[in-house]
Amino acid sequence: MKLILFGDIPNWNRSIQLLQTYRPDIFIAGLSSVSLGQFASSSVTYTPEETAVLYRSHQIDGVINIQGENPYYFRLLKELGIENIYVIPHTLYQKLELSKSIDGDAILYPYKEVLPELMQLEFHLADHCNLNCKGCSHFSNLVPQPVFPDKEQFVRDLQQLTGYFSQIHDFYLLGGEPLLNPEIGVYINTVRKAFPYTNLIIVTNGLLLLSLKEEVIQMIKENRVHISISDYTCLDRDKIISFIQAHALSADLREGKECFSKYLNPQGDSDKEQVFANCIRRNCTFLAKGKMAACCQPFVVHYFNDYFHENLPEEEGIDLYEPGLTGWEIQKRLITPMESCRYCSADVPFDWAMSKAPYSKDDWCVN
Numbered sequence: 001m002k003l004i005l006f007g008d009i010p011n012w013n014r015s016i017q018l019l020q021t022y023r024p025d026i027f028i029a030g031l032s033s034v035s036l037g038q039f040a041s042s043s044v045t046y047t048p049e050e051t052a053v054l055y056r057s058h059q060i061d062g063v064i065n066i067q068g069e070n071p072y073y074f075r076l077l078k079e080l081g082i083e084n085i086y087v088i089p090h091t092l093y094q095k096l097e098l099s100k101s102i103d104g105d106a107i108l109y110p111y112k113e114v115l116p117e118l119m120q121l122e123f124h125l126a127d128h129c130n131l132n133c134k135g136c137s138h139f140s141n142l143v144p145q146p147v148f149p150d151k152e153q154f155v156r157d158l159q160q161l162t163g164y165f166s167q168i169h170d171f172y173l174l175g176g177e178p179l180l181n182p183e184i185g186v187y188i189n190t191v192r193k194a195f196p197y198t199n200l201i202i203v204t205n206g207l208l209l210l211s212l213k214e215e216v217i218q219m220i221k222e223n224r225v226h227i228s229i230s231d232y233t234c235l236d237r238d239k240i241i242s243f244i245q246a247h248a249l250s251a252d253l254r255e256g257k258e259c260f261s262k263y264l265n266p267q268g269d270s271d272k273e274q275v276f277a278n279c280i281r282r283n284c285t286f287l288a289k290g291k292m293a294a295c296c297q298p299f300v301v302h303y304f305n306d307y308f309h310e311n312l313p314e315e316e317g318i319d320l321y322e323p324g325l326t327g328w329e330i331q332k333r334l335i336t337p338m339e340s341c342r343y344c345s346a347d348v349p350f351d352w353a354m355s356k357a358p359y360s361k362d363d364w365c366v367n
């Protein structure tokens, strides 16, 4: 079988290595990517359009989408008329990383024969926060009292998701401040059980890190949880770094990466297609109360509405219990603009700062 490998350039090598090791019968006829960059003039690289020509003229049998989690790539290939699309399950790479055997696995699957993969999923362990960042995009500084999720619902929802997706690449437990949730261990266990090979990540402001109980630290390590710490100026970096090293935790301090911006348009007259196409949050897939959406906004904007007496759409999303729903249908809807997108606008960045009540609508709104 002659196939072209399609995906982001940094991922080419590991796919080639995997195929050469486990499927030497596959002939890799070339490499393709949305942007070929420095490899554009190579004799073995093809633009997606050139790949489609090779497919239509039967010079190749199909394309391997090496990023099966990327619904935009599937859409592009299908729009180009390429029907024979194959995927390499991401769990194989994870198993190899954990030194587990993948002998006997077919490695390459027609995409329709496997459940789709999800790029990432975010879930709030607490809507509220112990910081008051100006213009918090999850509206955590507007949450009037502690709000924790429903544990049983979360267990049910994850069970439901295992019927739709074979893998979730990155699973973020965040908030608000996730370490405020005293039952954080239950959530970690639930995710790890449902998706054994997901990258499980806690996103925290770090303020409670030093007071984590020993049993929680052990659970974090046993479940291969990474801790991503927002490096706000109020943090004692040296103490945090010593703590991480002392406990041999997998963690990163996101230095200078915190990018705050305001983008709401309460008039709701934005072009949703255009705003969605340029939105940096459209892949921050969010789970709440049995629903999923492209971002958290539909599930947390009620805090903004309540505080400022506004009327932005609430609870818009994909009902995970809708009869007949499939993972592929979820993927399709996640890359379709929502009504909520009419209430967003182009981002206007600003420097991180603390805020305090009474809050100003200007912290979130561009007009």
Ligand code: SF4
Pocket (backbone or CB within 6 Å): 129, 130, 131, 132, 133, 136, 137, 138, 139, 140, 141, 175, 176, 177, 205
């Ligand atoms: S730490 Fe994060 S969640 Fe908390 S207020 Fe700041 S931006 Fe929002």
Ligand code: SF4
Pocket (backbone or CB within 6 Å): 275, 276, 279, 280, 281, 282, 294, 295, 296, 297, 338, 340, 341, 343, 344, 345
């Ligand atoms: S509602 Fe739409 S445009 Fe606004 S942040 Fe979410 S995905 Fe982006």
